[in-house]
Amino acid sequence: MPGDRRAFSFETTTQLPPSAQGKGRDGTRYGRSGIIHTPHGDIRTPAFVPVATQAAIKGVLPEQMKELGAQCLLSNAFHLFERPGEAVIDEAGGLGRFMNWDGPTFTDSGGFQVLSLGAGFKKTLAMDVKGMKSDDVIAKGKERMAFVDEDGVTFKSPLNGSKHRFSAEISMGIQHKIGADIMFAFDELTTLMNTRAYQERSVERTFRWAQRCVAEHERLTAARVGKPYQALYGVVQGANYEDLRRHAAEQIASLDFDGVGIGGAIEKRVIGDTCAWIADAMPLSRPRHVLGIASVDDIFACVENGGDTFDCVAPARVGRNGAIYTHDGRYNIKRAGFKHDFGPLEEGCDCYTCTHYTRAYVDHLLRARELNGFTLATIHNEHFFITLLDDIRASIDGGYFDEFRDQTLAHFYANGSRG
Numbered sequence: 001m002p003g004d005r006r007a008f009s010f011e012t013t014t015q016l017p018p019s020a021q022g023k024g025r026d027g028t029r030y031g032r033s034g035i036i037h038t039p040h041g042d043i044r045t046p047a048f049v050p051v052a053t054q055a056a057i058k059g060v061l062p063e064q065m066k067e068l069g070a071q072c073l074l075s076n077a078f079h080l081f082e083r084p085g086e087a088v089i090d091e092a093g094g095l096g097r098f099m100n101w102d103g104p105t106f107t108d109s110g111g112f113q114v115l116s117l118g119a120g121f122k123k124t125l126a127m128d129v130k131g132m133k134s135d136d137v138i139a140k141g142k143e144r145m146a147f148v149d150e151d152g153v154t155f156k157s158p159l160n161g162s163k164h165r166f167s168a169e170i171s172m173g174i175q176h177k178i179g180a181d182i183m184f185a186f187d188e189l190t191t192l193m194n195t196r197a198y199q200e201r202s203v204e205r206t207f208r209w210a211q212r213c214v215a216e217h218e219r220l221t222a223a224r225v226g227k228p229y230q231a232l233y234g235v236v237q238g239a240n241y242e243d244l245r246r247h248a249a250e251q252i253a254s255l256d257f258d259g260v261g262i263g264g265a266i267e268k269r270v271i272g273d274t275c276a277w278i279a280d281a282m283p284l285s286r287p288r289h290v291l292g293i294a295s296v297d298d299i300f301a302c303v304e305n306g307g308d309t310f311d312c313v314a315p316a317r318v319g320r321n322g323a324i325y326t327h328d329g330r331y332n333i334k335r336a337g338f339k340h341d342f343g344p345l346e347e348g349c350d351c352y353t354c355t356h357y358t359r360a361y362v363d364h365l366l367r368a369r370e371l372n373g374f375t376l377a378t379i380h381n382e383h384f385f386i387t388l389l390d391d392i393r394a395s396i397d398g399g400y401f402d403e404f405r406d407q408t409l410a411h412f413y414a415n416g417s418r419g
């Protein structure tokens with residue numbers, strides 16, 4: 001039997017009440033709490049999705065992630081295609097079984113990684129747009145390693161320089177073999193520096209790729225009998241342009257996707273609006289994932305305007321460099337002279353690190369580049385974001401989201417903190 005589509009669904013628990021600040025039609029606020037049902041269990045939303053790029057969170061085992069409250073993990077189709085190859089993961093019984101994680105999993109399509117090779121920019125979400133607009137912009141000192149055409153993208157592997165090709169069909173084939181519960185359609189990522197004309201062409205191309213992804217997804221679902229159903233989210237692009245985002249959202253809503261991914265380059269000032277423009281066009285039964293969120297205030301803006309799940313590499317990546325998230329902002333343990341501080345990373349935190357280890361010890365480990373330092377800092381930071389989303393969910397259910405948002409942001413940014 002092919003995977004049963006009814007194994008995947010979304011139900012709303014509590015909808016945020018309309019407000020004067022509502023960015024949806026007639027003051028609607030699309031923010032909500034809910035449950036995503038998947039073949040590998042439920043995700044209570046809004047939820048934070050830790051990023052296990054290569055089927056691993058650096059230094060932290062999946063069982064530790066479960067213990068600190070993670071509900072689901074997101075891996076990267078492009079990296080897993082490069083190494084170990086999707087066939088190995090298929091043979092292992094899918095991504096979850098391969099990495100000993102029995103909960104829900106996501107993979108992104110690989111489009112972001114492949115197309116980032118083109119421009120050489122790392123993170124384009126919420127990036128600064130000052131500067132020239134061009135269709136051939138490349139980061140300084142980088143070689144263009146990816147080329148887009150109507151059918152797909154040709155790129156050079158950053159691992160070994162070999163030439164590869166990604167297209168809608170190839171991405172779907174890889175993601176079906178990896179076997180995550182939630183997958184994303186292959187889209188074209190642009191940067192905010194691309195011209196308006198290019199963004200328009202790109203949105204149309206992403207729509208054509210989305211149609212091909214849906215067709216290939218249906219074919220593979222029918223062909224791969226005995227596998228659990230994998231949900232497919234369509235991705236809405238359109239950069240900072242309201243009309244383009246709305247148009248792209250209507251296109252994606254017209255296709256038979258299970259959910260929607262809010263992707264691409266978005267300036268911080270319109271991040272909440274962008275979520276609302278997209279939610280305006282989308283059936284409410286489809287969960288909405290915001291791809292690659294960057295900071296605490298962005299999370300609140302996206303939740304309020306309809307985001308259900310959020311992935312973010314920051315807690316692990318900056319944690320390894322000693323940046324520690326707390327409710328009073330982010331600090332760097334290596335810079336602030338914690339050599340003799342035998343308190344926890346954050347007073348009152350109930351994570352494993354804070355209940356067993358001290359600042360002085362974590363500071364020492366990170367300076368000595370001991371791997372346990374990565375582990376302890378990452379556990380605390382992932383726990384910070386996971387519980388932040390848990391608390392936001394509780395505030396929606398409890399009817400005090402606005403107060404909780406104002407209070408949390410005032411505390412977090414009181415000292416001019418980044419992140």
Ligand SMILES: [Zn+2]
Binds near residue numbers: 345346351352354380
């Ligand atoms: Zn902690």
